[in-house]
Amino acid sequence: MAELLERCHRLGSDPRNTNYAGGNASCKATGIDPVTGESVELLWVKGSGGDLGTLTEDGLAVLRLDRLRALTKVYRGVEYEDEMFAAFDYCLHGKGGAAPSIDTAMHGLVDAVHVDHLHPDSGIAFATAADGERLTKECFGSRVLWVPWRRPGFQLGLDIAKVKREHPEAIGVILGGHGITAWGDTSEECEANSLEIIGTCQEYIDRHGRPEPFGAVITEYQPLPEAERHARAAALLPIVRGLVSTDRPQVGHYTDSDVVLDFLASEKHPALAALGTSCPDHFLRTKVRPLVLDLPPTAPLDDVVRRLKELHAAYREEYRAYYERYADETSPPMRGADPAIVLVPGVGMFSFGKDKQTARVAGEFYVNAINVMRGAEAISTYQPIDEREKFRIEYWSLEEAKLRRMPKPKPLATRVAFVTGAGSGIGKAIAERLASEGACVVVADVKAEAAVEVAAGIGSTDVAVPVTVDVSDEEQVRAALEQAVLAFGGVDLVVNNAGLSISKPLLETTAEDWDVQHDVMARGSFLVSKAAARILIDQGMGGDIIYICSKNGVVAGPNNIAYGAAKADQAHQVRLLAAELGGYGIRVNGINPDAVVRGSGIFASGWGAERAKVYGVPEEKLGEYYAQRTLLKKEVLPSHVAAAVVALTAGDLSLTTGLHIPVDSGVAAAFLR
Template sequence: MTNQAVTDLLARSNRLGSDPRNTNYAGGNASAKGTETDPATGADVELMWVKGSGGDLGTLTEPGLAVLRLDRLRALTGVYPGVEREDEMVAAFDYCLHGRGGAAPSIDTAMHGLVDAAHVDHLHPDAGIAIATAADGERLTAEIFGDKVAWVPWRRPGFQLGLDIAKIKSENPQAVGVILGGHGITAWGDTSAEAEANSLWIIRTAQAYLDENGSDQPFGAPRDGFGALPEDRRRAKAAALAPHLRAVASADRRMVGHFTDSPEVLDFLAGEKLGALAELGTSCPDHFLRTKIKPLVLDLPADAPIEECVARLAELHEAYRADYRAYYERHATADSPAMRGADPAIILVPGVGMFSYGKDKQTARVAGEFYVNAINVMRGAESVSTYAPIDEAEKFRIEYWALEEAKLARMPKPRSHAGRIALVTGAASGIGKAIAARLAAEGACVVIADLDPAQAREAAAELGGPDTAVGVAADVADAEAVRAAVNTALLAFGGLDLVINNAGLSISKPLLETTESDWDIQHEVMAKGAFLVSQAAARAMIEQRLGGDLVYISSKNSVFAGPNNIAYSAVKADQAHQVRLLAAELGEHGIRVNGINPDGVVRGSGIFAGGWGAQRAAVYGVPEDELGAFYAQRTLLKREVLPEHVANAAAALTSDEFSHTTGLHVPVDAGVAAAFLR
C-alpha cells in the first residue's frame, strides 16, 4: 500500500510540474518525509521520498522517486569534506538508500533532506529566476517578500547549498522559502498542501511585482527592419534557411531541429538589446545545459535576402566556434571532460524566429522551450533591474561538471537512425507505413506524406506524435505540394536526410486495353512524382552538407517482362533508371541513391487492396485471397513477402552498414529468377 506522504507528493509534483509558470520540463524537484516500518528490524524508520535524477515533476510516478533513510542522510554532515570535494557526496547518497532505493538520487537531494521541513519544493519559475538574476536581486527579494522569503547568493547545486538553505530556514522561522541567486526558488511546509501553497505564493507574488512595476520595453525600443515578417513570409524564409542553419548546428555532430516563432521570441528578436542580452547568455543551470551558454544571432534585418543570410551565417559560425573554444580553454583544467562540440544549440533569426537543436526532436524542442524560459527571465529582470546571470566560470563548472559527464556516459547507445529525418511518400498504408514505422523504431524522425491527409496524421499519431512523426498531405505529381511537404519536414524537424519514394498506384491491363489516361496517371505519380520529390529533397540535402539517402521502391517488374502490365512495368523501369542516374549525379554531395525491388506484397498493400490484387489474380487464374500464397510458391524461397520485409531492406540500405553503397537495386521478392539483375 502506498504511503500517504508519497501519494500527496506525487499529486503535488504533477500539479506544480504541469504548469510551465512554475517550472520548466524536467526542472526542479519535490520531496516528502515520513515514517515506514523497516522490514529488516520491524522498527519505524524516517524516510524521505524525493524526485530522482532526470525525472520530470509533471509526469512523475512512484518509480521516479529516490527513497532515502533520513538518519543516514543527516549523518553525512559529519563526514562532509567541504565544497572542494562535495561531488563525492552524490556517491554517498547511495549508502543512504532504503531497500533498493528507487530512482538515482539527484544533486539536489541534500537540499531536501537537510532542510527541517516535512515537504520541500525546488522549482525554476521564470518569475522567480527573473528576481534571482536581477543585479539587485537581494534588495528586490526583501522588497517583494519581506522576511517571508530569504535570499541565498549563487552557489552551485550540491551539499553545501543544502547546508546553506537549512541554516537560513533555522535562523528565519518566519520564512516560507528562499530565492536562490541566479537559479530558482525553494519553498517548504509542514504539510504537502502548505508547501505547494508557499511555492505558488512566491511565484505568483514575483510575477505580480513584475507585472505592476516592470518596464513596457524591457528589450529596448523595437529596431526598424527587425520586426516580425508576416506569417507566410516568415515561415517561407524559415524553411529556406533551415538546411543552412542545420549545417551550422551539425558541424560537429548531426542534430535535429525545432522551429519556434512565438510572440515572445519575435518580440525579443526585435528589441535593440537583443545582441547584448544574447551575449550574456542564460543563467539557470537547467537552461544553459540544454541551450549552451549563449545563442548564435543572425545580425541582419528580417527581409535580408537568403543569399546574404547564408554568407553571414558562415562568418558568424566561424566566430561562434572560435569563441566557444576560447571559453573552453579559459576554464578547462586537466581533469575537465573533452570539449563536446562548438556549434550553437540555439540560432536566432530576427523577424523569423528561433531554431533550437538537439540529438533528437524532444531534446531540440525542450532546448527551445528552455530558451523561451530564458527570454522570459531576461524580460522580467530587465523590466525592474538589470539582467545579471552567473558568470561564465560558474557556467563552465556546471556545463563540464564531472557529474554531468557521468550522466551523459550512462545514456544508451543511439539507435541506427538517431538524429536522421525521413520523408516517406505514400506512407499512410502498406509498404510506406511499414517503412515509416521501422525508421521511427530505429530512431528517425518521420514525415508521413500521403494523398489522404487524415490517414497521414493518424499514421503519425500511431508512431508517437510530433516528437517522432508528423503527417502531411502530398500529391507527389504536384510540384507545389511536394515543396510544401519538404518544407513541413524542414520546419518540423529542422532538415531532411532520407527520402523513400514509395507513392504509387497500379493499373493492370494488356496493351490494347491500356488507355492514354492510364499511361499518363502512372507516369505522373510514379515517374514524375519520384523526380519531383527527389529534386526537392536533394536541394535541401545539398544545402545541409550532411549527405543523405534517396530510396526508390521500384519493383521486380522494372526488370521482369510480364503480361498485361505495360504502364506499370514501364514506369517502374523509369524509376529504376532514375536510381542509377541520380546515384551518378549526387554522389559528390554524399547522397546515396538506391532502389528496392519488391514483388508479391499482397497483405497490407494499398495497391493490391485498391483493385490491383483482383486484376492480377484474374491474370493468373487464382482467387484473390490466395494471391499472396500463389506468389510465394513461384519464388525460390517459397516465402510470402510482407511490407515489413521491404521495410527491413529500407532500414538496412539507409544505415551506416551500407555507407559505401549507391546505385544498388535490392530484390525483396523471395527469389524470382527471371528478375535477377544482370
C-alpha cells in the first residue's frame, strides 16, 4: 500500500499524466480476515472522488478480491451495470475505507498486481482520433492494445481483463474516447509502463503531427496586449457570471494562458469547440460543450455584451433540447442549462463552478481538452464520443448519487467578499469568519504584508487572495476590485471596514488630521461602494454592502471631532445607498461597534493610549473600562462584529436594508431612534 501511495503521488503530481481527481491506481496483496484470522487477497484502489497527487490511506477503498471476482458469475450484462456497482459494498474488507469508484472492476478483474488508469492528454489524443485503433497498432504493435469506447463500469473491466489474458506481452491499453490503462507485476513496472504509453504517444504526435493542427491564425482574433486583455476580462466577467448564474449562483475563474489564447485565435476553434470534450472526466466538469463568443476582442464592449446575452439564451435552449433528446423516465432532473466554460477570443477563458476550486479545475480540464484536440488533429481528426454517450455519463444515476452524497453547502458558498482594512483587528476577523462560512474572500489592506499574511492564514488562493489598496485613491480602488473580479469572477459582499483614528481636542485637531480620517473612512467608503456597485449591477445578482461604522457616529464623545464626524458620514451613506441601490437587489447596512480594543489596529496605533489618557485608566485596562460602562458588562471583540456581518449577509435577514446594528455590549446613549 505504501508503494501504491508513492506511485500515485508521482503520477498525480504531473499534469501530463492525469488531470486533477482523474484516474485511479491499485495494488493487490494479502491481508488478514479480522473474523477468521485467515489470509485473504485484497485490492487497494483509489476511492471515489479522490485525487492521485494528494491521495492518503483514508482515500483508498479496500475490497476482498475473491468476492469482487465472484461477481462475474452474477453479472447480467451492460444494462445492469448499476447493480454491479452497488454490489461492491458487499465486497468490502473490514470497514472498507473510502467509497469504491466506478472503475473498481477494472482494477480487480485485470490479472496484475498493480494497475494504473490515467487520463493523459497524449493518450486521450489517440483515444479520440478518428482512426485511433489504427494509430495505436502503428505506434505500439501488440505492446499496447485498443479497447473500443465503453462506458466505465463492470463490462469495461471485463473487456480489459480479456485483452490482458489474450495478450500476455501487452503492457496496457488505450481506451477509445477515454484514456489509458497499464499494469505490472511490481509498482515500479506498472509506473514505468504507464509512463511509456504516455511518452510514446507524445513522441508519435511530435514526430508525425502536422505543424498547425488548428489551422490558420485568424488575425482579428489575436490576443489583446496583457493590460488590455485583463481590463476587458474584468469588464466582461461580472456580466458573464450573472448570465451563467441563471439557475444557481456560480464562482468564476479566468485563464489567459497561451494554450487558450492560441486555440481561440485559430480557424478551427469554433468547429472543434462545438464537438465538445470526450473523456468522461472532462465533460463532467466542463459540460457537453462551451459557449464561444463569435466576435473579435476589439469589438465595442456594448456589442460584445449584447452578443453574449444572445448566445447565452441560445445555449440554454440548446442544452435543454440536448437533455430532452436523451432523457427518459429513469434520468435525474436537469441540473441546469448554463455553460461551465465561456470562451472569449483574444481575451481568454471564463470557467465557473459552485466554488473557486471547482471553477478553476473546470478551466484546467478544458485546457486538457484543448491539448487533446490539438494532438488528435495533429495525427488524425478529432472525434469524441457521440452525444448520446455523453448524456449517459452526465446523467448517470451513479453520478447523481455521488452528487447527492456531497455535504450541504455553507451559508455563504458561491459569494465573493471584498473586505477593506482586513489586515488586522475587526477586518481580519470579518475576513476569517466570512471564509469559514463558505465565502471567497479578497483581503484588502493598505499594508501589503498584512494582507498577504491574513489571506495565507485563511487558506489557498481558492479561498482568499490579498490586494494592496489605499481606499482614498480612486485608481487603486478600481484596480483592487478588478483584481477581485479576475480572481473570483465578481463581487457579492463588500465590507467597508478600513479606518483610523486620531484622538485630539478640537483646538489641537489639524486640517490634516481631519482630512486623513475623512479620506479613509468617508471618501474611502464612497469610492469602494461606487466601484463595487458597478460590478454588482452588472452581475444582476443583488448583493450586500456593509459599513463598519461606530457608536461614535451616534454619540458625541470628548476629543473626537474628526473621527466622530467621519463615522457619522459613513452612517448616512448607508441610508442613502440603501435607498438608491435597493432597486438592483443590493442591500446596504451598517454595524456600530464600540470599544473593540483587543486585536484592534486603530487602538494599537495610538488611539488606545489617547483614549486611556482621556478616561484616566491604564491602557491595558481600557477594554475592561469600556465593558464596565455598558449594560451587559461584556467586552466587545472583533469576532462579535464579524458575527453581525454574517447575520446580515447569510440569508436570515434577506429583506433587511438601511439598518444599523449596534455591537457595543449595550450603550444606552447610542440606542437608535
